[in-house]
Amino acid sequence: MRTGMRQNANEAAGETLLRVRDLRTHFFTGSGVVKAVDGVSFDLARGGALGIVGESGSGKSVASNSIMRLLPKNGRIVDGSILFEGRDLVEVREKDMLKIRGQEISMIFQDPMTSLDPVFKIGDQVIEVLRAHRRLSNAEAWSEAVKALTMVGIPEPEKRMNSYPHEFSGGMRQRVFIAMAIACRPKLIIADEPTTALDVTVQAQVLDLLVDLQREMGTSVILVTHNLGVVWSLCGAVMVMYAGKTVEYATAKDLYRNPLHPYTWGLLNSMPRLGAGKEKGKEKPLAIIPGTPPDLRLTARNCNFHNRCAYRGDVCKEEVPPLIELEPGHFAACHFQTSGGRLTRKEA
Amino acid sequence: MSKIILKRMVQLIPVLFIVVSIVFAITRLMPGNPAMIILGPQAPREAVEKMTLEMGLDKSIPEQFGKYLLGVLRGDFGKSYRYNRPVLTILLEKLPNTIYLAGASILIALLVGIPVGIVSACRQYSIFDYASMLAALVGVSMPPFWLGLMLVLVFSVRLGWLPSIGMGSFGNGIGDVLSHLVMPAFCLSTGSMANFARVTRASMLDVIHQDYIKAVRAKGIGERTVIFKHALKNALPPVVTVIGMRFSFLMGGAILVESIFSWPGMGRLIVEAIGNKDYAVIQGSVLLMAFIYVLINLIVDIAYTYLNPKITYETERGAR
Amino acid sequence: MTWKMSKISKMSKMSGALTPGGEREGDLSGAAQQAMILRERAANSVWRKLCRNKSAFAGFVIVAVVVFTAILGPSLVGKDPNKMNFVNMYAKPGERGMILGGDEFGRDLFARVVYGARISILVSVGGMAIGAVVGVLLGLISGFEGGMLDSFLMRVMDGMFAFPFILLALLLLTTLGEGIQNVILAIGIANVPGYARIVRGQVLFVKNEEYIKSVAALGASSVRLIFAHILPNVFSQVIVYATLNVAGAILTEASLSFLGMGITPPTASWGGILKSGQDCLQTAPHLALYSGLAILLTVLGFNLLGDGIRDVLDPKMKT
Numbered sequence: 001m002r003t004g005m006r007q008n009a010n011e012a013a014g015e016t017l018l019r020v021r022d023l024r025t026h027f028f029t030g031s032g033v034v035k036a037v038d039g040v041s042f043d044l045a046r047g048g049a050l051g052i053v054g055e056s057g058s059g060k061s062v063a064s065n066s067i068m069r070l071l072p073k074n075g076r077i078v079d080g081s082i083l084f085e086g087r088d089l090v091e092v093r094e095k096d097m098l099k100i101r102g103q104e105i106s107m108i109f110q111d112p113m114t115s116l117d118p119v120f121k122i123g124d125q126v127i128e129v130l131r132a133h134r135r136l137s138n139a140e141a142w143s144e145a146v147k148a149l150t151m152v153g154i155p156e157p158e159k160r161m162n163s164y165p166h167e168f169s170g171g172m173r174q175r176v177f178i179a180m181a182i183a184c185r186p187k188l189i190i191a192d193e194p195t196t197a198l199d200v201t202v203q204a205q206v207l208d209l210l211v212d213l214q215r216e217m218g219t220s221v222i223l224v225t226h227n228l229g230v231v232w233s234l235c236g237a238v239m240v241m242y243a244g245k246t247v248e249y250a251t252a253k254d255l256y257r258n259p260l261h262p263y264t265w266g267l268l269n270s271m272p273r274l275g276a277g278k279e280k281g282k283e284k285p286l287a288i289i290p291g292t293p294p295d296l297r298l299t300a301r302n303c304n305f306h307n308r309c310a311y312r313g314d315v316c317k318e319e320v321p322p323l324i325e326l327e328p329g330h331f332a333a334c335h336f337q338t339s340g341g342r343l344t345r346k347e348a
Numbered sequence: 349m350s351k352i353i354l355k356r357m358v359q360l361i362p363v364l365f366i367v368v369s370i371v372f373a374i375t376r377l378m379p380g381n382p383a384m385i386i387l388g389p390q391a392p393r394e395a396v397e398k399m400t401l402e403m404g405l406d407k408s409i410p411e412q413f414g415k416y417l418l419g420v421l422r423g424d425f426g427k428s429y430r431y432n433r434p435v436l437t438i439l440l441e442k443l444p445n446t447i448y449l450a451g452a453s454i455l456i457a458l459l460v461g462i463p464v465g466i467v468s469a470c471r472q473y474s475i476f477d478y479a480s481m482l483a484a485l486v487g488v489s490m491p492p493f494w495l496g497l498m499l500v501l502v503f504s505v506r507l508g509w510l511p512s513i514g515m516g517s518f519g520n521g522i523g524d525v526l527s528h529l530v531m532p533a534f535c536l537s538t539g540s541m542a543n544f545a546r547v548t549r550a551s552m553l554d555v556i557h558q559d560y561i562k563a564v565r566a567k568g569i570g571e572r573t574v575i576f577k578h579a580l581k582n583a584l585p586p587v588v589t590v591i592g593m594r595f596s597f598l599m600g601g602a603i604l605v606e607s608i609f610s611w612p613g614m615g616r617l618i619v620e621a622i623g624n625k626d627y628a629v630i631q632g633s634v635l636l637m638a639f640i641y642v643l644i645n646l647i648v649d650i651a652y653t654y655l656n657p658k659i660t661y662e663t664e665r666g667a668r
Numbered sequence: 669m670t671w672k673m674s675k676i677s678k679m680s681k682m683s684g685a686l687t688p689g690g691e692r693e694g695d696l697s698g699a700a701q702q703a704m705i706l707r708e709r710a711a712n713s714v715w716r717k718l719c720r721n722k723s724a725f726a727g728f729v730i731v732a733v734v735v736f737t738a739i740l741g742p743s744l745v746g747k748d749p750n751k752m753n754f755v756n757m758y759a760k761p762g763e764r765g766m767i768l769g770g771d772e773f774g775r776d777l778f779a780r781v782v783y784g785a786r787i788s789i790l791v792s793v794g795g796m797a798i799g800a801v802v803g804v805l806l807g808l809i810s811g812f813e814g815g816m817l818d819s820f821l822m823r824v825m826d827g828m829f830a831f832p833f834i835l836l837a838l839l840l841l842t843t844l845g846e847g848i849q850n851v852i853l854a855i856g857i858a859n860v861p862g863y864a865r866i867v868r869g870q871v872l873f874v875k876n877e878e879y880i881k882s883v884a885a886l887g888a889s890s891v892r893l894i895f896a897h898i899l900p901n902v903f904s905q906v907i908v909y910a911t912l913n914v915a916g917a918i919l920t921e922a923s924l925s926f927l928g929m930g931i932t933p934p935t936a937s938w939g940g941i942l943k944s945g946q947d948c949l950q951t952a953p954h955l956a957l958y959s960g961l962a963i964l965l966t967v968l969g970f971n972l973l974g975d976g977i978r979d980v981l982d983p984k985m986k987t
Contacts, residue, residue: 115562
């Protein structure tokens with residue numbers, strides 16, 4: 001059992017490293033404006049770990065790419081703020097952004113088979129990020145790179161410096177990529193579904209590696225995933241996204257014990273759990289959330305979840321629910337979950 | 349690496365054999381008795397018969413082919429009846445001129461085409477992109493001999509700035525050589541230039557949207573390095589392939605361009621030889637062009653392997 | 669993916685995984701959503717896409733005009749392209765009622781350019797057709813049968829590829845002798861390797877697809893397999909190649925005629941007019957100018973059309 005990188009979340013001291021408020025990233029296409037991220041807010045404490053969960057297409061990746069300001073040409077951050085150590089990354093000039101990427105914030109991608117440049121030796125790729133941010137001699141850069149490869153558990157790192165990416169397995173490539181990400185000791189690592197493309201057995205190893213590194217270096221981590229199980233064990237706080245919006249944000253503990261948003265309920269019900277549903281000897285089938293997410297060109301007039309929600313009322317079609325703090329540090333965006341009244345969760 | 353080169357060279361043998369066969373077959377099928385052509389229509393019968401024997405034309409076709417093949421292997425391409433000199437000597441005299449022209453053209457094409465392709469890809473859908481791609485399409489569609497004539501019309505006939513005939517000589521200074529070179533070389537380069545620009549753009553666009561390019565950006569690497577180091581190196585293999593293919597077009601284009609500018613190279617030699625029915629020269633020059641093409645594609649193959657570490661790895665593993 | 673125009677589909681590809689919601693069809697805001705989806709479906713047919721693709725449309729218009737000129741033009745011009753009148757020798761464009769002027773024999777240049785279109789289209793389309801039919805057949809057989817036959821055919825094709833295209837056509841033409849049908853034949857034969865290679869490559873690719881394997885497992889005959897299942901799959905690539913090939917064939921025909929080896933006088937051909945234009949570049953540049961422009965425009969038209977068809981049929985295909 002993994003002992004997670006607990007975050008003392010918002011309740012305890014932990015100075016805030018990253019504060020995202022009402023972030024909106026839209027894509028301007030010929031057939032309309034795709035509101036891929038349309039109201040995302042969360043905090044991340046220094047040294048803490050945050051999980052962003054949601055089904056595919058909910059805008060998790062776009063949100064994390066927005067923090068790095070790595071958006072395609074037709075994508076733009078149209079509103080909101082990303083305060084990183086007090087600086088608003090939305091306002092930072094591209095030139096200064098270059099110094100932040102790779103040094104202050106680095107990123108790990110989903111598919112290690114496509115995220116390493118195939119025509120350069122991995123040693124050169126690790127050295128590249130080191131030399132981009134630090135003044136190092138050739139020998140120093142080399143030894144730093146070897147150090148990084150050692151940290152991520154590449155056997156015979158000196159020798160493997162001269163290997164090309166295609167000479168590594170998927171799991172090893174992801175380790176190489178992580179080495180690149182940690183080489184400059186960043187304050188924040190954004191891991192965008194870092195294990196989705198890997199074999200199940202390798203997944204656990206790579207996650208363990210991330211946990212170890214986070215502890216060793218005191219780095220903050222944002223883990224983007226659609227696997228809630230991983231989040232419970234690794235993250236101190238969780239943000240649930242649906243159709244571009246933050247629908248719920250809380251500490252992992254609170255979310256586990258007392259989820260508040262109907263979408264989170266659906267998400268939890270659709271999660272396979274050992275031992276669950278076996279009461280009275282009956283196998284209970286996994287619940288699904290009926291329907292499909294809305295077209296992101298047509299959102300922003302109502303609650304995005306209303307068409308799939310078992311608890312919907314008329315107001316859900318009329319108004320966008322605001323994200324409100326229902327309990328200390330526990331936020332949700334639902335018309336029927338307010339300080340005035342609460343929903344009762346039906347049995348799935 | 350040397351294993352790969354050797355393997356590729358062995359693969360070339362059957363192709364070269366087929367090339368020699370095609371050339372031999374085509375020239376044998378050409379109408380007219382070669383002996384008669386050499387001696388002229390008024391030649392006495394006995395002389396023609398004697399010539400036929402001398403040239404071995406009375407032998408069976410396989411015998412003739414065998415003899416020809418052996419000759420080619422020894423570097424003996426026969427003798428030009430027109431110039432009364434060995435074909436090889438004539439070819440070696442003309443070849444450098446064509447290589448010089450083709451080399452200059454490909455240099456111009458690369459220096460213009462690849463940068464235009466890169467900029468177009470980086471600024472996709474910009475005015476520059478649209479304009480250069482339209483220009484490239486016109487370049488691909490332009491008959492090189494027409495462009496040649498128009499250039500001559502403007503720069504030689506109207507403005508009188510550039511000479512329209514010959515190669516010039518170093519004796520008259522470098523300026524003379526360059527002024528003779530500029531029009532034919534530009535004319536011959538347009539198609540390739542346009543081709544390189546289009547392929548570079550397409551290949552760059554393909555690469556720019558790959559994950560690893562985004563990953564390089566995520567490392568905080570500046571745009572210039574992202575494009576010129578990472579994207580370009582990944583985008584080059586298709587471009588290199590096209591460069592090899594273009595040599596074939598260049599040789600073909602040389603036939604036309606050399607005719608227009610009276611450039612004393614292989615192209616003009618072939619056209620003249622066809623007009624004179626000088627079979628030995630036709631065979632020899634066509635063979636040489638085909639050999640050069642095969643050779644250049646061998647070089648391209650090797651360059652390709654060098655650019656793509658994965659291929660080296662796989663072929664080496666396969667060879668083990 | 670259901671986007672409106674090819675340009676947009678490129679943009680959406682650009683954003684790739686980053687526009688997750690873009691492809692989803694929800695059942696949310698009923699009417700608006702439905703209307704949008706219907707619009708996109710309608711826009712999806714190949715024909716509609718071709719019309720929306722600006723380059724394809726421009727190419728189509730040019731090609732249509734040239735083909736129309738080739739078929740009907742000569743009867744509309746009402747002038748004999750071969751009628752000599754030495755009074756009109758080298759007449760400037762617009763003089764003596766001749767739109768494009770007169771040539772070295774005082775023949776009407778406009779009439780000759782229009783008749784040249786007929787020759788040009790006939791030769792290039794004919795050459796394309798011969799190359800396509802023979803090349804596709806060879807490619808299918810080669811790719812499907814494999815083994816010795818495949819190796820032999822492909823080495824021959826490689827050998828033919830080693831010659832510059834114009835040189836191969838020139839040699840074949842010298843062997844075959846002059847005359848329009850021989851020009852068509854020469855260009856046609858020279859075209860064969862291109863088709864054979866493309867089709868063979870596609871066949872090898874398609875052959876290993878699961879659905880072909882399953883049809884074969886069901887006991888379909890080779891002939892049926894080739895014509896009913898494999899050929900349709902290589903068709904779109906062949907169409908694109910054929911369109912671009914016509915452009916190339918027009919240039920080849922013009923080159924051959926320009927070298928004095930293709931269409932022989934007095935038959936009007938663009939390359940032939942250019943050739944005579946070369947001799948009188950100083951006195952009558954309009955000969956070379958207009959015949960060359962005719963070639964350029966026609967070739968451009970086929971290239972635009974071919975590029976457009978490629979974009980529409982398969983955006984991933986490369987030059």
